[in-house]
Amino acid sequence: MNFLNEVSQRFPDAISFAAGRPFEGLFDTELVHRYLRRYTDHLMERFDDDVALVRRTVLQYGRTKGIIHDLIARNLAVDENVVVDPESIVVTVGCQEALFLTLRALRRTEKDCLLTVLPCYVGVAGAAELVDMPLLPVKGSPEGIDLADLVAVVKRARESGLRPRALYVVADFANPSGISLDLETREQLLRLAEEHDFLLLEDNPYGIFHAPDADPLPTLKALDRDRRVIHLGSFAKTGLPGARIGYAIADQLVSDGNGGTQSLADQLAKIKSMLTVNTSPIAQAVIGGKLLEHDFSLRAANARENAVYQENLRHLLAGLAERFPPDQRSGVTWNVPTGGFFVVLDVPFPVDDELLELSARRHRVLWTPMHHFYGDGEPRHQIRLSFSYLTVDQIAVGLDRLAEFIHDQRERKSGTAPCRGGQL
Amino acid sequence: MNFLNEVSQRFPDAISFAAGRPFEGLFDTELVHRYLRRYTDHLMERFDDDVALVRRTVLQYGRTKGIIHDLIARNLAVDENVVVDPESIVVTVGCQEALFLTLRALRRTEKDCLLTVLPCYVGVAGAAELVDMPLLPVKGSPEGIDLADLVAVVKRARESGLRPRALYVVADFANPSGISLDLETREQLLRLAEEHDFLLLEDNPYGIFHAPDADPLPTLKALDRDRRVIHLGSFAKTGLPGARIGYAIADQLVSDGNGGTQSLADQLAKIKSMLTVNTSPIAQAVIGGKLLEHDFSLRAANARENAVYQENLRHLLAGLAERFPPDQRSGVTWNVPTGGFFVVLDVPFPVDDELLELSARRHRVLWTPMHHFYGDGEPRHQIRLSFSYLTVDQIAVGLDRLAEFIHDQRERKSGTAPCRGGQL
Incomplete structure (x- = not known):
């Protein structure tokens, strides 16, 4: 996970769906x-x-x-x-x-x-x-x-x-x-x-x-x-x-x-x-x-924290549904947990660390490529989204950026988009 | 070292030269x-x-x-x-x-x-x-x-x-x-x-x-x-x-x-x-x-603690010299560190865990058999004495008990003492 930490540090203004950390708004x-x-x-x-x-x-x-x-x-x-x-x-x-x-x-x-x-x-x-x-x-x-x-x-x-x-x-x-x-x-x-x-x-x-x-x-x-x-x-x-x-x-x-x-x-x-x-x-x-x-x-002890997580989960799921409505989903789906810290997004393209870096650099949004959890290094068509560490406003902005990133990748895949800026 | 802990717990009124712990008189x-x-x-x-x-x-x-x-x-x-x-x-x-x-x-x-x-x-x-x-x-x-x-x-x-x-x-x-x-x-x-x-x-x-x-x-x-x-x-x-x-x-x-x-x-x-x-x-x-x-x-930061250790070391070395004067040493010697937590005592008999238990039970004094530090389980003619955790009064009483234990063992070895009480 060193690569993830390093990317986070290089793009401090990125919104991170990567960190599985507890909410720290109530820390003292x-x-x-x-x-x-x-x-x-x-x-x-x-x-x-x-x-x-x-x-x-x-x-x-x-x-x-x-x-x-x-x-x-x-x-x-x-x-x-x-x-x-x-x-x-x-x-x-x-x-x-x-x-x-x-x-x-x-x-x-x-x-x-x-x-x-x-x-x-x-x-x-x-x-x-x-x-x-x-x-x-x-x-x-x-x-x-x-x-x-x-x-x-x-x-x-x-x-x-x-x-x-x-x-x-x-x-x-x-x-x-x-x-x-x-x-x-x-x-x-x-x-x-x-x-x-x-x-x-x-x-x-x-x-x-x-x-x-x-x-x-x-x-x-x-x-x-x-x-x-x-x-x-x-x-x-x-x-x-x-x-x-x-x-x-x-x-x-x-x-x-x-x-x-x-x-x-x-x-x-x-x-x-x-x-x-x-x-x-x-x-x-x-x-x-x-x-x-x-x-x-x-x-x-965690009643207030859990309310934050549940609220974040609702916003994340509703935000995904809004940005990827059933008739325009084209291969983007996600599971619907009722708690915890994580949602998994299926996307219509393979996801590796280079793509994460592109997402961080060009779209200022971070997430975790799922291949890290399979141990074989093979890119999967999956992304892990953590929602524990963010505010609802950050989730909204982060999802806008994520949707933009995904649309970019889909278009690139289908060959309809010009390749914009920089090396991958 | 589980055996040492267990012996310490079974004989709470024993004075312990075994624990290599820092002095806790200044803890707060x-x-x-x-x-x-x-x-x-x-x-x-x-x-x-x-x-x-x-x-x-x-x-x-x-x-x-x-x-x-x-x-x-x-x-x-x-x-x-x-x-x-x-x-x-x-x-x-x-x-x-x-x-x-x-x-x-x-x-x-x-x-x-x-x-x-x-x-x-x-x-x-x-x-x-x-x-x-x-x-x-x-x-x-x-x-x-x-x-x-x-x-x-x-x-x-x-x-x-x-x-x-x-x-x-x-x-x-x-x-x-x-x-x-x-x-x-x-x-x-x-x-x-x-x-x-x-x-x-x-x-x-x-x-x-x-x-x-x-x-x-x-x-x-x-x-x-x-x-x-x-x-x-x-x-x-x-x-x-x-x-x-x-x-x-x-x-x-x-x-x-x-x-x-x-x-x-x-x-x-x-x-x-x-x-x-x-x-x-x-x-x-x-x-x-x-x-x-x-x-x-x-x-x-440790000036006061170190003064305690140095004072304890002086008392330990002087106390040993007093109880084992040069003309009555019969095989009991020790090294003379100028600091730290430990002194090693050479004794004229092999020392194992059973002897420690005897020392604890009969003489109410604990120490560490040196064979634990050699890894081969072979009893050595050596005892480690820690002086970091005790008061000078405890050192004095502990040395009396230790000297009694050593004299007992020497006499037993030379066959002049009756075997007193209990199994080894």
């Missing part, structure tokens, strides 16, 4: 002070005013698995109806470290590999590369995943001597597709994981960002009866990105290598002790304070 | 607020009162290589006489992540390996294990490193087809040995690294904790004229452990894999983007504020 550094005080007050009460112990907890080296695991467990119960032993939670440096730890633990030999639905969040390919773990792509579908292909891929892998350890999956408002799995698919996934003996590695950064009147579906972890699901969580979108706090719920029992068993959480902690030692307790305290302040509900 | 959570405000004030000035930009810098996802790299560069110039381009600094989640990133970058094939002086900080073995990089042990010596053995190990490695990429070395007050390298050895190391084509991976967590009237020796990085030294820094002992902030200086030029070159710092950043994405800017702001508050001098 005073919140950090407030959350910190909320958390240290909580510790003072919990430790019977032992101020030295409070200071040690927040300022000294700390517990490898983290210090806000108990608060995270309460958040999961309140927001997700997921009941877990706090001891099975490992607090990590963002969700990315949780992903790395999990893959490092699952990759024991070169035969261990990871199943991923394509298109897929780039951080998964990155973490898998770092631990030398091969990825086995599974076909996506308009419903999120092609289950017949999943079974076929697992069978083929086993026949060739590989061990598919887990399927990485985002059940709610996936990045980049925006797709959510229906209940039937979730249950099928759990059944197939059991039948074919692999784990589900559920990542859930966007789950709470749904329509306020919607009845959210249970996460895979909420449906998990046999500890088949390792659940990864992130506070980057729901807490504060600058705290870099995520976590893994890893309540599986695994071999300890000495003939006994240990929890997967303890195994992740052992790896973490060699990687980052422990997650900054100061940063954890900030997220802990936010959880305390909102009675453990991040849905409640 | 108000300092976090103060440093944060100092840093955000600094940003307000730097960004011409653009409050949105300040908020984005501290609260949003941030630059992979960090946001306080410029302040760290100033600290290095002030405290270490090291002048580096801030772009060659990568801010990390503690020094441990810097170590991991560096080893992951150096380990390109299974032929790449790491040289380490034994005894060695356990985090090195841990990070090397995570990246599947073999360790080639080099003999230590009372002066720190056996240079003839270093050359022999490098030659043998090359003859057997291995590539020794770097030597991990702590030049000042090493953990666990407490030893500092003299100037001649430092210069020899740089010369040998050049001659035999390997890098020096210098870790420097304790360098500023020397006698106030001592003239500190230059770090390897300060002596480095050919970019042979990757320098790892930590704010865990000098800033605040709870911030979990460290860094790597990686100003080497390396292949970018596409026929061009890039800085090693950028390569580390690429790995970091797949591991932890970026280091918490909130945690960085805390350390940045501390640097600003003390005009970039951590030597100045």
Whole structure:
């Protein structure tokens, strides 16, 4: 994604549908002070005013698995109806470290590999590369995943001597597709994981960002009866990105290598002790304070942010419909997620990084070419639009520019437009 | 080190010479607020009162290589006489992540390996294990490193087809040995690294904790004229452990894999983007504020802490001399570092974890068996004593208990004492 960052920096006046960042209109550094005080007050009460112990907890080296695991467990119960032993939670440096730890633990030999639905969040390919773990792509579908292909891929892998350890999956408002799995698919996934003996590695950064009147579906972890699901969580979108706090719920029992068993959480902690030692307790305290302040509900804490995202999503979808009406669509279509941060646009031409640069330079609008999420470098006829970081006015102007860019490309493709200015 | 933690928890009334943690008598959570405000004030000035930009810098996802790299560069110039381009600094989640990133970058094939002086900080073995990089042990010596053995190990490695990429070395007050390298050895190391084509991976967590009237020796990085030294820094002992902030200086030029070159710092950043994405800017702001508050001098910032360490060191050495006078030493000796956190005690019996448990249970005193720093599990006749975390009173009582334990063991060894109570 370095190329995307570099393009953003070169065209600072471009409107960016590229950045999957949380809305920062409500950011305030005073919140950090407030959350910190909320958390240290909580510790003072919990430790019977032992101020030295409070200071040690927040300022000294700390517990490898983290210090806000108990608060995270309460958040999961309140927001997700997921009941877990706090001891099975490992607090990590963002969700990315949780992903790395999990893959490092699952990759024991070169035969261990990871199943991923394509298109897929780039951080998964990155973490898998770092631990030398091969990825086995599974076909996506308009419903999120092609289950017949999943079974076929697992069978083929086993026949060739590989061990598919887990399927990485985002059940709610996936990045980049925006797709959510229906209940039937979730249950099928759990059944197939059991039948074919692999784990589900559920990542859930966007789950709470749904329509306020919607009845959210249970996460895979909420449906998990046999500890088949390792659940990864992130506070980057729901807490504060600058705290870099995520976590893994890893309540599986695994071999300890000495003939006994240990929890997967303890195994992740052992790896973490060699990687980052422990997650900054100061940063954890900030997220802990936010959880305390909102009675453990991040849905409640993010009511205003979610209203922004929902409003942005409405404007984006309405704006696309306005600029590409049914009778003039000529190959431009898009999916219609009901939440999350992303919409995917299908366009009638292949999209690569050079085209993004052209869009930035000539039309002052940025977006993400979808081929980055397939890992093979092959240009796709698809664009990811993020709507989390913009105002409705920026969305309106950005869509005007995007429509202009797309019309230009269509005309160029059909050979009717003169080539205007500059090299590609 | 899980066993050590577990023993500490089981014997909370034991005095611990085991924990290599910074003194926490001066900890105060108000300092976090103060440093944060100092840093955000600094940003307000730097960004011409653009409050949105300040908020984005501290609260949003941030630059992979960090946001306080410029302040760290100033600290290095002030405290270490090291002048580096801030772009060659990568801010990390503690020094441990810097170590991991560096080893992951150096380990390109299974032929790449790491040289380490034994005894060695356990985090090195841990990070090397995570990246599947073999360790080639080099003999230590009372002066720190056996240079003839270093050359022999490098030659043998090359003859057997291995590539020794770097030597991990702590030049000042090493953990666990407490030893500092003299100037001649430092210069020899740089010369040998050049001659035999390997890098020096210098870790420097304790360098500023020397006698106030001592003239500190230059770090390897300060002596480095050919970019042979990757320098790892930590704010865990000098800033605040709870911030979990460290860094790597990686100003080497390396292949970018596409026929061009890039800085090693950028390569580390690429790995970091797949591991932890970026280091918490909130945690960085805390350390940045501390640097600003003390005009970039951590030597100045730690004057009171260092006085505690020096006083503790004096008490520890005097207390040992008192309890083991020259005529009654019978095999108990120790080295005499002039700073840092550690002293090594030689004892006339092999020391393992069971003996530590006995010491904890029967004598209520904890320490670290030195075999943990050799990686082969073979008990050594050595004990590491940390003195950073204790008061002088605790040191006095702890030494009484330690002397009792040692006398017990000596008598037991010579068969003159009855075996008192409980299983070993």
